[in-house]
Amino acid sequence: MIRRIVLSLFFILLSLPIVANEVELNPDHPKRYTVVKGDTLWDISGMFLKYPWHWPDIWYVNPQIENPHLIYPGDELSLVYRDGRPVLELNRGKRDVKLSPQVRETMLDKPIPTIPLSAVGPFLSKPRVVGAEVLDNAPYVVASADERLISASGDYVYARGVEPDSSDDFAVFRGGKVYTDPDTSEVLGYEAIYTADASLVTEGDPAKMDITYSNREVQIGDRLLEIEDENYDLNFIPRSPEQQMDGRIISVFDGVSQVGQYQIVVLNLGNRDGLETGHVLSVWKAGETIPDQVTADRKDVVTLPDEHAGEAMVFKIYEKVSFALVMKATKAIHLYDRVKSAP
Known part of the structure; x- marks a missing residue:
């Protein structure tokens, strides 16, 4: 079942048309990369892009390649330029096959997932x-x-x-x-x-x-x-919401006080706010409110600005709340930190 769902995920994600938006490459991006088992699409995107959720903007689907919308271990990705714009091309790696009595080919390798499915x-x-x-x-x-x-x-x-x-x-x-x-x-x-x-x-x-x-x-x-239906919607298409989001982390699983990569948080945003699975949100450390010790008024306080602390991707949604996976944490993330639309 997971294979079927992941196949659907990649067909939707990687066959999206390329748009003409400007994308920022990772300054240390490789010219080519060979996919290995254990890779995720998010990690590979981060090798080439400053913002991994901009992946559909640079993916080039070669119709001459069998299943060009899927990426398997052994495949080689090459960064080239078309009309002055960076795109990623896929060179199909060797496939392991098994021949049955009906002379039917079966791929042994599975396409790489977008995110670690074990985490969610x-x-x-x-x-x-x-x-x-x-x-x-x-x-x-x-x-x-x-x-x-x-x-x-x-x-x-x-x-x-x-x-x-x-x-x-x-x-x-x-x-x-x-x-x-x-x-x-x-x-x-x-x-x-x-x-x-x-x-x-x-x-x-x-x-x-x-x-x-x-x-x-x-x-x-x-x-x-x-028991809920096991046909979960795993079509995670990493992307920034089309509308501005502004919410908070209202719960953290496992009772931890500081949140890091691949931990699950609950947001006070849901279906009614226009949030969808796959939306990527920037996490902002909430600015602390402190007394202004310089002014004469001892009751005067000032709230420090929020600081960027990472990104989280929504993977399950309810009407008023949602679950998100922290994909990157540049600072310690805490309960009640803010989440906003990623750039």
């Missing part, structure tokens, strides 16, 4: 943002089968509220943070913390459930939500 994979289906009523009305764990207070993989639990016509497979969640806009105090959603997977064993009130996998202990009161 667990966040595509497990953490959720829900309204308060969703958890309140969801089925819940009422007891364990052996009178334990906590349960784990291989244990059985009893749950109330499981409808007879519902799915047999559930994800177990626990209510977490309340996502609140720091500027308006609006409640944007509630964090649902993933704890386990459970399968229905026998129907009833309560129903008997088998904990098939757990990464945290399952407790009485935990809620059961039907």
